Amino acid sequence: MAPQQTGSRKRKAPALQEAAAGSSSQVSAAVDGDGPLPLKKPKRPAAPRSLVNYLKGREVGARGRARLPGFDGELRGFAVRKLPELLRERELPLGTLNKVFASQWLNARQVVCGTKCNTLFVVDVQSGQITRIPLMRDRGPPPARAQPGCGIHAIQLNPSKTLLATGGENPNSLAIYQLPTLDPMCLGDRHGHKDWIFAIAWMSDTVAVSGSRDGTLALWKIDPDIFQGSIAWHSDAGLPVYAHIRPRDVENIPRASTNPSNRKVRALAFSAKNQELGAVSLDGYFHLWKARSTLSRLLSIRLPYCRENVCLTYCDELSLYAVGSQSHVSFLDPRQRQQNIRPLCSREGGTGVRSLSFYEHIVTVGTGHGSLLFYDVRAQKFLEERASASPYSSPGHAGRKLKLTCGRGWLNHDDLWVNYFGGIGEFPNALYTHCYNWPEMKLFVAGGPLPSGLHGNYAGLWS
Numbered sequence: 001m002a003p004q005q006t007g008s009r010k011r012k013a014p015a016l017q018e019a020a021a022g023s024s025s026q027v028s029a030a031v032d033g034d035g036p037l038p039l040k041k042p043k044r045p046a047a048p049r050s051l052v053n054y055l056k057g058r059e060v061g062a063r064g065r066a067r068l069p070g071f072d073g074e075l076r077g078f079a080v081r082k083l084p085e086l087l088r089e090r091e092l093p094l095g096t097l098n099k100v101f102a103s104q105w106l107n108a109r110q111v112v113c114g115t116k117c118n119t120l121f122v123v124d125v126q127s128g129q130i131t132r133i134p135l136m137r138d139r140g141p142p143p144a145r146a147q148p149g150c151g152i153h154a155i156q157l158n159p160s161k162t163l164l165a166t167g168g169e170n171p172n173s174l175a176i177y178q179l180p181t182l183d184p185m186c187l188g189d190r191h192g193h194k195d196w197i198f199a200i201a202w203m204s205d206t207v208a209v210s211g212s213r214d215g216t217l218a219l220w221k222i223d224p225d226i227f228q229g230s231i232a233w234h235s236d237a238g239l240p241v242y243a244h245i246r247p248r249d250v251e252n253i254p255r256a257s258t259n260p261s262n263r264k265v266r267a268l269a270f271s272a273k274n275q276e277l278g279a280v281s282l283d284g285y286f287h288l289w290k291a292r293s294t295l296s297r298l299l300s301i302r303l304p305y306c307r308e309n310v311c312l313t314y315c316d317e318l319s320l321y322a323v324g325s326q327s328h329v330s331f332l333d334p335r336q337r338q339q340n341i342r343p344l345c346s347r348e349g350g351t352g353v354r355s356l357s358f359y360e361h362i363v364t365v366g367t368g369h370g371s372l373l374f375y376d377v378r379a380q381k382f383l384e385e386r387a388s389a390s391p392y393s394s395p396g397h398a399g400r401k402l403k404l405t406c407g408r409g410w411l412n413h414d415d416l417w418v419n420y421f422g423g424i425g426e427f428p429n430a431l432y433t434h435c436y437n438w439p440e441m442k443l444f445v446a447g448g449p450l451p452s453g454l455h456g457n458y459a460g461l462w463s
Contacts, residue, residue: 084372091459096455114153156202188246192250280323311356355433361377408426420453
């Protein structure tokens with residue numbers, strides 16, 4: 001699908017402009033509601049100190065309600081354990097797009113996504129409106145033997161949420177967009193990767209690292225002030241002109257003696273506290289690099305489960321990496337030779353762990369079988385379902401693992417599906433990506449059918 005070009009650099013896309021205006025009005029309303037207290041305040045019933053009542057108040061937009069002293073701080077630890085069982089799904093139609101691989105929240109109502117069909121788009125989770133973002137093109141003609149595109153596998157916002165890094169029209173290239181307008185800034189298309197980019201991590205507001213299927217890590221320096229003068233628009237064609245950059249450093253993943261050809265970088269995670277970068281390669285190794293102005297490798301560890309290690313996340317509070325494989329999540333503390341946290345098994349029919357995220361001590365696991373699982377690292381067990389559906393019932397558990405099952409999404413019933421999968425009534429979606437918006441207590445989940453040949457998509461807002 002060809003992305004739609006915008007006509008002017010200074011003009012925001014309608015959906016983005018509307019959201020920005022909505023955010024401004026919300027901020028203004030919040031400020032207006034925090035004025036001096038009246039001398040005499042009418043009495044009202046005491047607010048119940050309950051998570052459910054608190055969330056219900058947020059849902060109906062009770063901005064004028066006085067906050068309970070210290071309640072927000074107490075709520076965080078409680079919510080991270082209790083929120084998953086309160087979440088309810090609302091599917092978001094994506095038309096005929098094929099498999100959402102990556103997603104990130106831009107603001108309270110917009111999520112930016114990348115697909116296998118090489119489409120970069122923003123979806124408004126309230127209205128369902130989709131706005132496509134033009135992809136950046138390499139300088140010069142494509143190679144004579146160009147491989148077919150694999151799509152966009154990675155999207156990452158820098159810490160201040162002023163820049164977005166993702167793939168270009170050529171999946172080997174690193175594209176940087178300005179936020180909140182999503183104007184193109186620069187493209188790393190030369191002297192960089194020779195194969196598809198699978199992972200991106202920001203080390204600071206201006207330094208990003210990309211990991212590729214060619215077995216390399218590339219470190220990029222992005223300075224908005226330098227690039228600002230070189231970005232312009234052709235008034236006659238309405239096409240953007242952006243800077244072309246080269247990496248500051250390129251490092252090779254060490255070759256394993258068992259399978260030297262399969263050192264493809266699949267996932268990255270950055271530790272801001274230790275200034276270290278973790279990388280997972282498809283030959284079954286975890287690599288740790290010291291991240292400064294260049295990258296210097298510290299160690300390589302053979303993973304306990306070596307099949308399909310495709311996702312990686314890091315928890316600063318616990319100083320712990322989590323790696324998702326075909327059937328397990330393994331936990332790594334590079335400073336401890338003996339791992340005290342045993343791997344967890346997803347037990348989802350061998351379909352694999354496809355997405356991972358840490359929040360406090362809870363790991364959210366997106367599987368290839370259309371389900372979300374939640375694991376408490378401190379308790380070393382999955383969150384369990386409650387015995388009663390009533391939120392006000394006495395504490396108790398049914399003993400069953402809490403599992404959120406996602407909807408059917410959309411599947412293209414083409415010849416491949418008819419010939420090979422036509423006898424299957426329901427086909428679960430692999431959850432390739434999920435991301436939390438904790439201030440709004442929302443979770444965005446997306447993906448598509450697991451077999452590579454099938455064409456389809458799923459996206460849902462859990463709130």
